[in-house]
Amino acid sequence: MKLIRLLAITLLVSLVPAMSARAADHLRSWNDGPAKQAIIEFVKATTDKGSPKFVRPEDRIATFDNDGTLWAEQPMYFQMLFALDRVKALAPEHPEWKDQEPFASLLKDDVKGALAGGERAMLEIVMATHAGMTTEEFTQTVKDWIATAKHPKTGRLYTEMVYQPMLELLAYLRANGFKTFIVSGGGIEFMRPWAEKVYGIPPEQVVGSSIKTKFEMRDGKPVLVRLPEMNFIDDGPGKPAGINSHIGRRPIAAFGNSDGDLEMLQWTAAGNGKRFCLYVHHTDAEREWAYDRQTPIGKLDKGLDEATAKGWTVVDMKNDWKRIFAWVK
Amino acid sequence: MKLIRLLAITLLVSLVPAMSARAADHLRSWNDGPAKQAIIEFVKATTDKGSPKFVRPEDRIATFDNDGTLWAEQPMYFQMLFALDRVKALAPEHPEWKDQEPFASLLKDDVKGALAGGERAMLEIVMATHAGMTTEEFTQTVKDWIATAKHPKTGRLYTEMVYQPMLELLAYLRANGFKTFIVSGGGIEFMRPWAEKVYGIPPEQVVGSSIKTKFEMRDGKPVLVRLPEMNFIDDGPGKPAGINSHIGRRPIAAFGNSDGDLEMLQWTAAGNGKRFCLYVHHTDAEREWAYDRQTPIGKLDKGLDEATAKGWTVVDMKNDWKRIFAWVK
Numbered sequence: 001m002k003l004i005r006l007l008a009i010t011l012l013v014s015l016v017p018a019m020s021a022r023a024a025d026h027l028r029s030w031n032d033g034p035a036k037q038a039i040i041e042f043v044k045a046t047t048d049k050g051s052p053k054f055v056r057p058e059d060r061i062a063t064f065d066n067d068g069t070l071w072a073e074q075p076m077y078f079q080m081l082f083a084l085d086r087v088k089a090l091a092p093e094h095p096e097w098k099d100q101e102p103f104a105s106l107l108k109d110d111v112k113g114a115l116a117g118g119e120r121a122m123l124e125i126v127m128a129t130h131a132g133m134t135t136e137e138f139t140q141t142v143k144d145w146i147a148t149a150k151h152p153k154t155g156r157l158y159t160e161m162v163y164q165p166m167l168e169l170l171a172y173l174r175a176n177g178f179k180t181f182i183v184s185g186g187g188i189e190f191m192r193p194w195a196e197k198v199y200g201i202p203p204e205q206v207v208g209s210s211i212k213t214k215f216e217m218r219d220g221k222p223v224l225v226r227l228p229e230m231n232f233i234d235d236g237p238g239k240p241a242g243i244n245s246h247i248g249r250r251p252i253a254a255f256g257n258s259d260g261d262l263e264m265l266q267w268t269a270a271g272n273g274k275r276f277c278l279y280v281h282h283t284d285a286e287r288e289w290a291y292d293r294q295t296p297i298g299k300l301d302k303g304l305d306e307a308t309a310k311g312w313t314v315v316d317m318k319n320d321w322k323r324i325f326a327w328v329k
Numbered sequence: 330m331k332l333i334r335l336l337a338i339t340l341l342v343s344l345v346p347a348m349s350a351r352a353a354d355h356l357r358s359w360n361d362g363p364a365k366q367a368i369i370e371f372v373k374a375t376t377d378k379g380s381p382k383f384v385r386p387e388d389r390i391a392t393f394d395n396d397g398t399l400w401a402e403q404p405m406y407f408q409m410l411f412a413l414d415r416v417k418a419l420a421p422e423h424p425e426w427k428d429q430e431p432f433a434s435l436l437k438d439d440v441k442g443a444l445a446g447g448e449r450a451m452l453e454i455v456m457a458t459h460a461g462m463t464t465e466e467f468t469q470t471v472k473d474w475i476a477t478a479k480h481p482k483t484g485r486l487y488t489e490m491v492y493q494p495m496l497e498l499l500a501y502l503r504a505n506g507f508k509t510f511i512v513s514g515g516g517i518e519f520m521r522p523w524a525e526k527v528y529g530i531p532p533e534q535v536v537g538s539s540i541k542t543k544f545e546m547r548d549g550k551p552v553l554v555r556l557p558e559m560n561f562i563d564d565g566p567g568k569p570a571g572i573n574s575h576i577g578r579r580p581i582a583a584f585g586n587s588d589g590d591l592e593m594l595q596w597t598a599a600g601n602g603k604r605f606c607l608y609v610h611h612t613d614a615e616r617e618w619a620y621d622r623q624t625p626i627g628k629l630d631k632g633l634d635e636a637t638a639k640g641w642t643v644v645d646m647k648n649d650w651k652r653i654f655a656w657v658k
Contacts, residue, residue, distance in 0.1 A: 058531060135573055179533075192577045202387060203577025204508075204533070213573060215566035215592055222595045224573055231574075237544035244464055244542060244553055245560075246575060248521045248532025263544055266551045 026172035029165040029323040035278070036320065038313045039169065042276040046252065047176045053274035057177040061251040063243060063264060064170070066184035066191060066208075068257035068298040069280050070199060071162040072151075074289045076111075076297055078158050079190050080122075082145055084111065086129035094128075103128070123230075131211055131228035135189065138226055142193045156327065159198050164326045166255075166280075170199055178253070183207045183243055185235035185260055189226075207246040209234045239264035252276065262303045265312065277312040279303055284318040287328065355501035358494040358652040364607070365649065367642045368498065371605040375581065376505045382603035386506040390580040392536075392572060392593060393499070395513035395520060397586040397627040398609050399528060400491040401480075403618045405440075405626055407487050408519050409451075411474055413440065415458035423457075432457070452559075460540055460557035464518065467555055471522045485656065488527045493655045495584075495609075499528060507582070512536045512572055514564035514589055518555075536575040538563045568593035581605065591632045594641065606641040608632060613647040616657065 023040045030036040045053040046060065067073040087097070087106050097103035102121035105113035115121055130138065151161055170180050182191060182201055188208030195201045210231040213224040234242040240263050243251065253276040254261070254268035265277040281300065282291050293301040307314050317324065352369045359365040374382040375389065396402040416426070416435050426432035431450035434442035444450055459467065480490055499509050511520060511530055517537030524530045539560040542553040563571040569592050572580065582605040583590070583597035594606040610629065611620050622630040636643050646653065 058525075188574070188577070196387075204575065206577060210574060213570045215569050215596075222569065222592065222599050224569055240544050240551065240553055241542045245517070245539060246533065248517070248535060263551065267544075270551050 023172060026168050026175065027165070029168055029321060031320055031322050033320050035313050035315045038276070039172075039278075042253065042274065043173070043176050045274050055252055055273060059249060059252065060173075060176070060178040061181065061247060061249050062173050062178045062253040063181045063183040063207075063247075063251040063255070063268070064166070065256040065258070065261045065264070066182050066186050068282065069163075069255055069261070070166050070170075070182070071158070072288065073298050074291070075152065077186065078151075078161070079186050080125075081152070081158075082142070082149070082190065083125050083129045085145060085149060086141070087125060090129065127211075127228040130187065130190075131226045134223040134225055135213060136223070138189055139193050142190055146194050156325075159194060160325065160327055162198060162325075163280075163321070164323050165321045167199070167326075169255075170201070173253070174200065179205065181205045181207060181243075181247060181251075183234065183239050183254075183264060185209055185233070185238075187211075188234070207234055207242045209238075235260045237263045240267035243267065254278070255280070256303070257282065258298045258300050259303045262306060265303070266306075269310065269312075277307070277310070278315060279307050279312060280315045281317060283316050284321075284324065286318075287324045288317060290318075352501060355497050355504065356494070358497055358650060360649055360651050362649050364642050364644045367605075368501075368607075371582065371603065372502070372505050374603050384581055384602060388578060388581065389502075389505070389507040390510065390576060390578050391502050391507045391582040392510045392512040392576075392580040392584070392597070393495070394585040394587070394590045394593070395511050395515050395537075397611065398492075398584055398590070399495050399499075399511070400487070401617065402627050403620070404481065406515065407480075407490070408515050409454075410481070410487075411471070411478070411519065412454050412458045414474060414478060415470070416454060419458065456540075456557040459516065459519075460555045463552040463554055464542060465552070467518055468522050471519055475523050485654075488523060489654065489656055491527060491654075492609075492650070493652050494650045496528070496655075498584075499530070502582070503529065508534065510534045510536060510572075510576060510580075512563065512568050512583075512593060514538055514562070514567075516540075517563070536563060536571045538567075564589045566592045569596035572596065583607070584609070585632070586611065587627045587629050588632045591635060594632070595635075598639065598641075606636070606639070607644060608636050608641060609644045610646060612645050613650075613653065615647075616653045617646060619647075 027036055045051050046055040048054065064070055067077050084106060087103060091097055091107055097107060102114035102117050102125055146158060149158060150156065151158055173180055180201055182195060184191060186208050188206055188210045191208055192203040192206050195206050196203065212227045212229045212231045214227055216223055216225050232238065232242065239261065243264065250271040251268045252271065252274065254265050255278045256265060257280040269275050269277050279300065282289055284290060291298060292304060293299065356365055374380050375384040377383065393399055396406050413435060416432055420426055420436055426436060431443035431446050431454055475487060478487060479485065480487055502509055509530055511524060513520060515537050517535055517539045520537055521532040521535050524535050525532065541556045541558045541560045543556055545552050545554050561567065561571065568590065572593065579600040580597045581600065581603065583594050584607045585594060586609040598604050598606050608629065611618055611627065613619060620627060621633060
């Protein structure tokens with residue numbers, strides 16, 4: 001009996017990759033074109049046993065930005081919309097906010113006025129809404145919000161604002177033995193409560209920006225309290241540092257959409273052996289949004305130049321994606 | 330053909346756990362006794378499909394301290410011995426060290442004198458030997474050292490100073506669908522270069538103390554430079570914070586040997602459902618070392634009291650372990 005089981009395992013180990021590698025089964029929302037071809041060619045080159053560029057499964061690390069790469073980021077980062085909703089929800093406990101910027105403007109629905117205070121205003125909003133509670137309380141708040149809040153333009157749940165072609169790409173890579181990670185400027189604890197369900201990416205494979213936490217005993221029960229102090233900003237040059245800290249291996253493939261992803265792509269490209277760097281270029285004003293060099297959110301300028309110079313893959317959303325969101329035909 | 334493959338998978342998914350769960354195949358260096366029994370009982374309770382305490386595989390997170398739990402830590406932390414070796418290797422480039430503490434004492438082999446400067450001296454030694462190079466250079470230095478340096482008492486490689494019963498425990502847990510992590514006060518980049526080979530734990534499952542890194546372009550090539558500045562101390566109350574940051578789930582089992590692991594065990598124990606906390610108690614002066622409440626390295630005092638009070642498992646190395654190191658019969 002033992003021998004039969006061993007044989008079954010051996011048989012399976014050889015069958016599984018052959019079954020799952022087929023791109024046609026996965027990349028259904030991608031039009032045939034250079035981007036899709038480049039993805040397939042990369043996966044074949046790194047996973048075919050006979051390929052000179054073969055990469056052993058444990059080194060098949062793929063990192064994905066989140067905002068603008070896996071889900072939309074307009075009219076502003078969804079985490080900022082979460083923070084604005086939280087300001088309103090918490091306002092009754094903070095009567096002083098009525099006369100205190102940036103909260104006073106926010107409570108009058110004047111987002112522009114609130115953000116006129118720049119980075120400092122943004123940080124104050126984040127800290128007021130993301131700190132002061134335990135990690136478990138914060139997770140629950142995120143879960144409640146993500147289950148009900150609606151996108152201001154489409155009226156859809158934020159978890160429906162994810163890009164169907166990218167979900168297929170994640171699944172295709174995983175079916176080929178890749179380990180997929182999120183490496184985002186967004187909050188690590190903001191993404192983890194829903195990333196597994198939405199992207200199939202477990203909490204331990206989510207890297208993001210973070211605030212400090214403090215261990216405390218409350219009524220004999222240990223808690224981690226979220227402090228109003230930044231710990232790490234996982235953006236720009238922070239992304240290779242975040243990758244190094246959390247993953248400890250250099251990715252062989254990286255996916256982004258803005259200049260904030262450039263250092264991650266550079267870091268990925270600079271490793272030995274076959275590498276793959278991809279930029280999602282927002283070119284579809286009708287089905288999504290069109291923006292690149294001039295936008296305050298998701299600016300892609302230097303990155304676009306470097307992608308061209310280095311021959312990285314640039315996805316033209318309008319032409320490369322058959323379908324953008326699962327709920328649109 | 331497709332159907333046959335699917336059937337083979339289904340068959341296998343049901344066979345694999347049955348094959349691998351058997352403790353007798355794994356825990357060979359453990360004497361029959363309460364510690365071994367408690368481990369087996371916990372694994373059965375959390376992995377048997379019919380058990381009321383069943384835990385789904387993705388939540389089977391087990392965290393292990395390293396120094397004194399997976400490998401020895403006497404006469405001092407091995408990473409400190411690495412740092413001392415590095416001071417000697419780097420001394421020719423630092424003529425000023427001859428007259429500068431703590432280096433002057435170290436170069437005269439007066440470790441006690443060097444460490445008389447306390448935490449500050451220790452930090453200076455660490456920064457002088459662990460910072461100022463790229464992450465790749467540091468990794469190579471660790472690899473070279475770990476491949477050749479010998480333990481001062483046993484004359485064995487440091488990677489031979491790992492506890493055979495704990496290697497078996499790691500393998501037993503993994504065979505039962507657990508994901509095993511290191512959560513150590515030691516340096517994350519000091520452990521990663523060899524943890525996969527020695528413990529079967531990949532870099533992305535190693536959590537440890539860290540210094541800050543900085544992204545830089547050098548001759549058009551991106552590098553991460555290690556800065557002489559602490560980033561995170563993964564010890565004591567830092568362990569739950571490190572677990573939260575890197576894993577993002579609460580472990581259901583945690584293994585340590587000192588008071589520095591107490592908060593990790595408390596954090597683990599405080600979750601819902603079946604939990605397992607274990608302390609390795611160094612009780613074997615002949616085969617290893619015997620120490621607990623009075624030692625400067627690996628002090629186990631409060632933790633021992635709390636383990637007793639809470640009914641956690643305490644491994645008595647002398648009586649519970651048939652064999653400590655693989656190279657001793």
